[in-house]
Structures are given as structure tokens and as C-alpha cells.
Amino acid sequence: MTGAAPFVERFGLWTTERQDQARELVRRIDGGELDVVRFAFADQHGLLRGKTLVASEARAALWEGVQLTSTLLAKDSSHRSVFPVFSAGGGFAVPGLQGGADITLVADPTTFRVLPWTPRTGWLLCDAYMPDGSPCPYATRQILQRAVQQLESQGLAFVAGLEVEFHVFKLEDARLGLADSGQPGEPPRVSLLSHGHQYLTELRYDRVDPVMELLRSQLVALGLPLRSLEVEYGPSQFELTFGPTAGVTPADTMVLLRSAIKQICQRHGYHATFMCRPRIPNVMSSGWHLHQSLRRLSDGRNAFMPEAASGQPLSELGMHYLGGLKHHARGAAVLACPTINGYRRYRPHSLAPDRALWGRDNRGAMLRVLGGPGQAGTRIENRVGEPAANPYLYLASQLFSGMDGLQRQLDPGPSADVPYETPAEPLPRSLEQALACLRQDSGLCAQLGQGFVDYYCHIKEAEIARFNLEVSEWEHREYFDMF
Template identity: 45%
Template sequence: MGLNGDSYIERHGLWTDDQHKRAEEICEQIERDGLKTVRLGWGDQHGIVRGKTISAAQFMDSLKSGKDFQLVTAIFDTTNHPIVPPFGASNDLNIPEMIGLPDGILVPDPFTFRVLPWVKDTAWCLSDAYFASGNPCPLSTRQLLRSQVEKLAAMDFGMKVGLEFEFYVFRMLDPMLSPEDSGYPPTPPEVEMISHGYQYLTENRGDEVEGIMSYLQESLEQVGLPISTIEDEWGPGQCEVTFDPLPPVEAADAALLFRSAVKQLCRRQGFHASFMARPKVPNVFPSGWHMHQSLTNLSDGSNAFMAESGDDPLSDVGMQYLGGLLAHASGTSVLTTPTINGYKRQMPDSFAPSKAAWARENRGAMLRVIGRPGDPASRIENRIGEPTANPYLYIASQIIAGRSGIETKADPGEPAIAAYLSDRPDLPSNLIKAVEGFKASETMKAELGETFHNYYVMLKEFEINRFMSEVTDWEQNEYFEMY
């Protein structure tokens, strides 16, 4: 199939020459391998893959014209409640193109195309969201990250990101699919543990879960994800997967596919995987998302964080970037830890930081610095994130804060020794405080744009208000009998 001639993508100049070339290769692959179906996905505001499953022929047409898609999903909270009146007369989002909720257009990124080994004759491809005018949807987080990568490149820097995810795998007992369980949100599944817990990195415990772990590893590698390690973690059935370093957008794309794939693969084998930071299951240990990051010099690809000499573990650029992460810890918290539940990781000595502090090789600090003069693997590990975070926003928040640190020559101060006890600023301890920090950050507003900044505040405040209106188990236990 040829892709020449006038098309939406070509008319608006939405692809590079390399993307056009890759699209031609994909069409040949589809016909050669007899692929029948493609899942065309879009990473929404929560980092969840939404999209359409379309025929191979329809997908090849979308490589010219894009695919119509209902962008109403952009105004949904995590349970698909609209955060603004869908057909209100006023335009609370300040986006004229979304009045009346017309279709947007998903434009595939050919470089994300891959065949899914666990679904017959089916491929998967990520996309970017545009309007009919050819303008990008300002709520598209992938494009926000791409903008930050471009700003970083203007400073002659690239970036490497190392993903480190913790999550739980449970055995599914009852998926709770009866009509009365299909609510808004639905009743969560009933599960049991797949191993006993708190035997961290123990060979025998690892062998107990080898079956599902090997299946995950094989499938994830077949789909092209650069898995580095896959192992049992601290809690019962808690797992950790790490990736080889990737450029920022590729890392975020990989995170999106990884989380979606793990849940699908586990479900197909009778398990339930959850990236929830602190599930309400007895004897579980909270899960985090630790992000390793470093800048590279675009001129030669070398590590810009590597110190040549001196006492600091990182170069001047690296220390300034570190200072920026600390200075903007409050403003970026809602992007690294975006849920009510994520802040419940913060317990004493829980491996979840509570202070805006850095330290050398100290897992109690928000920022663990790994490096020394001459070490080409010098980097910063941010330990504040939760596994549910939107990967595009998490990574973009790091670039925004780090760039600001470089531009202002921010001083990170001295490293903390006892991170939880150090005299450093407290990190937001709940989502309400995180939203307040985000709202107060002029840097975040300027970098993300006022439209997205306002939208994200609305999104999170809607979630908070829904939570505050619920009667919790704690309230029932605390007050029902006493009063």
C-alpha cells in the first residue's frame, strides 16, 4: 500500500521523513505477516491506554488520515466521571475545539508499532491526539513531554531514563462480574496471595512465583520492551521490574505498554496485577516507581552528570539539576504521585521519602545520588513516584524542575545523613497539599501552559471532592458505635 498523496498527516506536516518511511515498512509487514487487527492507543491524562481496535486495512488508512476518536475521555476522572458538564454552555476548559465534544483525530506514531504475541494476528500502536484543524490537543500529555525534550535539546542536552516499577500480582479468586458489582466504579476483584511475604530477594520465594514471572518476562521481551531485571520484591507477591535506560519519550511509551501488558498477561493466566501504591490487602508493603535519570551531552552522547573531579558526586550541571528537583519538589508532587492512595506510602522508614532531601546512596531520601568522579553511570534516582503516575507527566516534571535548576544554578545544599529525620522541607503528605503546591508553582504553569495547568487542577480537585464525599470504613468504625 502506498502512502503518497494528500492526507491529513501530510497536509499538516505531522510526521518526520523517518516516520513516513517507517509507515511504509509497517504496511509491508502487515500484508506479509497477515495481521488482521491493530489496537490504536492513546495515553490519557491518567497514563491509561484508551483507543480503538481496528482492522488492519483501517489502520493502514489511519497512516494517511488518522483515526477519529472521541476526546470526551480527556475530561474523565479515573472512574469515567466527567469533571465538567460534557455539554455545558460554558467552556470551563478554555479549549474552543472541545465545545460540544466533537471527534478528535488520533495520529499513529509508526515507531511505537509492535506485534502483540499474546493476541492472535494483532498489533499495537500509540498515537498523538489532534483536532480537525491539525492543532495538537493541549491535554495530550505525550506532546507535553515532547515539548520539554525539545527545550532540553535547545540547551544541548538529551536525557536517559531508567524505569524501576514495583507492583503486586495476586491470584484471582472472583473477578466480581455480577450486575450488582458493575458499579461506577465497579467492585474490585477478590484475590489471594501467590506467595508468603517479607523474604526479600530470597531464591525460594522467587521460585514460588517463577511460572508467572517467566511468562511475563518472555512476553514483555517478545513485544520489544528492554527488560533488565524481574524479581520478587519485599511483600508477598510484590514484584519489581527494571528497564535498560531509554530516551524520555521512549521510556514513557514503554511504561504505558508495560503496565497495560502486565495486567492483560496476568489476567489471561488467572492472576490480577495491581500498580496501586498501597492496596487494601493484609500484609502488603507499599509499591513505588523509582525513576533513574541523567542528562547526556548531545555533541557526543556522554553523561553530562559525570563529574571530572572534586568532592561532589555529580558534575556542576548534575548538582544544579539536583537542586532544581529539590526546589520544585512541592510543585511537581502531584505529577509524580497523582492519587489519594499514593501518599499513603509515606510511613516511617518505609522506603517512601517524606522530606525534600538528597543523599549519597541513601534509599531514605527523595533523591538518591549514585555517582563519583569518572563514573559514566552517574545518575539521580527519584524515589518519590508511585507506580500509577502518568509517565509522560512524571518525566516532564523532572525535566521542568531540572532545567530550572540549571538555568538558576540551584544549589542542592549538603546531603542528608538520616533522611527521615533531616531538617529539610516536608514533601506534600496528601493529594490536597500536592495540588496546592502545583497551583502555586508559576514554573509549572508557565512550562505546561495555563490551559493544561488549570485543567489538571480541576481534574485532581474533582477526584479529591469525590473522595471527601464518601463515607469510609474508618469513619464507620470510628463513629457508628461510639456516637
């Protein structure tokens, strides 16, 4: 349309802060600082997709947006389309998504980074919009934004810190031969950087120091709030922790962190994976522990910190929020642990939870409460997540659950001092069970939107169906000779 205002202006999609940040980015582009800019979008799996534009084109795309095919919303974890995108309604039953029609990515200029591992390359995180300027109903970052706004309307801010485990291996063979191609292709062949089982020993850390220093220098240059680098228990297993940030930022940090680590490692002959339990001898499962609290907007104080006389580890508000997390633990499980592989982590006495309960500073409990009177760092650590989770859905599940606890003043019950023996609702033991629990949780379905829940479950059920078609090594070993 000749003379029409740019997409961002036409639908009023930017705050004043974003407009100012966009103008600053244009100044840097015009100053010749960048050759290309990556416009990235976190899809339904929390994977970054998008387009790379030369700097001169990126300048205009800030206001006009970047067009991306909506078929990307139809992909399962093998990148197969599991919706009939060329049927009426595109298989989504959402007007505007039929026939592989475009969605528009609009950059959030406040997320701009220069990627330190690739020369003169900028990076922006984007939100997805429909042609009429409304948020794409399957854009998970906007689901979390909605949850954060609901909380802020109650005078509270969400604060979260990340504790992320993952594996880094030496890359021996990328498996790029013609016979290795597939959907998905063959996984790379790797070897260990350490034998493991020397948790937090200085000698083991020093042996992997070149990798740790590589990650540290690049992540700090990226501007992520890195706090510590640790050698975890298993072979080639690491852990990084990140300081608390507010609102959507913790989830933004996680999607960028995963992509950054994989890119940095690949460029230096390593393979990093956030898969929960790789099929490697003696491997240990990786978790993603989410530390969370609420902050009062009125005075900036931690709303979870209790009064000394209360005798509780959390304030009354904090206890109700905890009650919401516990009440919705089964329904929210699939959003914290969305892969078939992730459920191999839930084992008794394994530092991974197997039931919905809480405990005071107890690493066997699903919800570990830390702090107390006078401690500004009072918080809840949810230990249920896997590092492959979509961060926006994981965090949104916490907010929607916790806010329900606040509204209904839910009681979390007593602390479980023996979490693997205390009777409590069991967490789902498979992806299939977890999807059923989500569908049965009317509160979460209402907050996420029933249309989104149906969409998400359809994708995950397609993954389960493909898994069930494969003959596993266990089956072959068990039955091939005996029968």
C-alpha cells in the same frame, strides 16, 4: 474535502523516519501479517484508550488518523465526565472541544509492536491533535515531547531507567455479577501468590517462577528493555527494572508495560495492580523509582559524571539539575504521585521519602545520587513516584524542574546522611496538599501551561470530592457504636 491531502500530510506531522516506518508497516499489512491494529492513546491518567481497526482500515488510518471523542479528556479516575462537555466551550474553554467534538489520533509509527499475547494484533501509540492540526492542549505525551525538545535545544538528551514495583495476585472472583456493576465496579477478589517478607530470597522467587517466566517471556517478545525480575518485600509484590532509554521512550515503555502486564496476567488467571497500597492485610506500598541523567549530544557522554578533582558526586551541571529537582519537589509531587492512595506511602523510615532532600546513595532520601568520577552510570534516582503515575507528566516534571535548575544554577545544598532527621521542606501528605503545591509553583505552571494545570487540578479535585462523600470503614468502626 475531495482531493484534500491526508491529515498527516496536510499538517506535516511526521518526520522522514516516521514516514519510512509507516511505509514498512503498510508492507507488513499488505503481506497479510496482521488481522487488526490497536491505535492507543495515553490519556490524562496515563491509561491507554483508543480503537481497534481491521488491517485494511488501519492502512488508511495511518495517514488520515483515527477520530476519538474529546469527552475522554473530561474523565476522572472513575471514568466519569467532570466537565460540562455540552456547554459552551465544552467546559474546557478550548475552541473545538465543545459538544463532545472529535480529536484526531495520529499514530507514531516508530512505536509499532506486535502484541505477543494476542494473535496477529498490531499496536501503535498515538498523539492527539485538534482539527486544525495543532497538538491537543491536554495531550500529555506532547507535553513531554516539548520538554525533551527544550532540553535538546541546549545540546542535551534526557536518559531514564525504570524501577517499578507492583502486585500480582491470583484472581478468585472477577466480581462481574449484576450487583457488582458500578462506576467504578466492585474490585476483584484475590488471594496471595506469596506471603512476602522474604525479600530477594531464591526460594520465594522460585515459588512465583511461573508468573515471572510468563512476564519475562512476553515483555522480552514485546521488545521492552527488561533487566531484572525481583521478589519485593511485601506479599505478592514484584519489581521489574528496565535499562536506560532516551527522550520520550522511557514514558512510552511505562504505559505499554502497565497495560501489557495487566492483560497478560488477566489472560492467565491473575490480577496485576499498580495501585500504590492495596487494601490487603500486611501489604507493602509500591513505588516507581525513576533513574535519570543527561547525555551530551556532542559526544554522547554522561553530562552528570563529575571530574575526579571536584569532590562532588555530580558534575556542576548535574548539581544544578539536582538543585532544580529539589527546588520544585513539592510542586512536582502531584505529577509523580497523582492518586489519593499514593500518599499513604510517605512514611518515615519506610524506604519512601517524606521531605525534599538528596543524599549520596541513601535510600531514605527523595533524591538518591549514584555514581561519581569515572562512572558512566552516574545518575539521580528520584524515589518519590508511585507506579500509577502518568509517565509523561512524571518525566516532564523532572525535565522542567531540572532545566530550571540549570538556567538559574540552583544549589541543592549538602547531602543528607540522615534523611528522616535532616530539616527540609516536607513533601505533601495528601493529594489535596499536592495540588495546592502545584498551583503555587509558578515555574511549573508556566512550563506545563496554566490552562493545563487548571484542567488537571479540576479533574483531581473532582476525585477528592467523591472520596470525601464516601463513609469510610474507619469512620463507621470509630463512631457507629460509640455515639
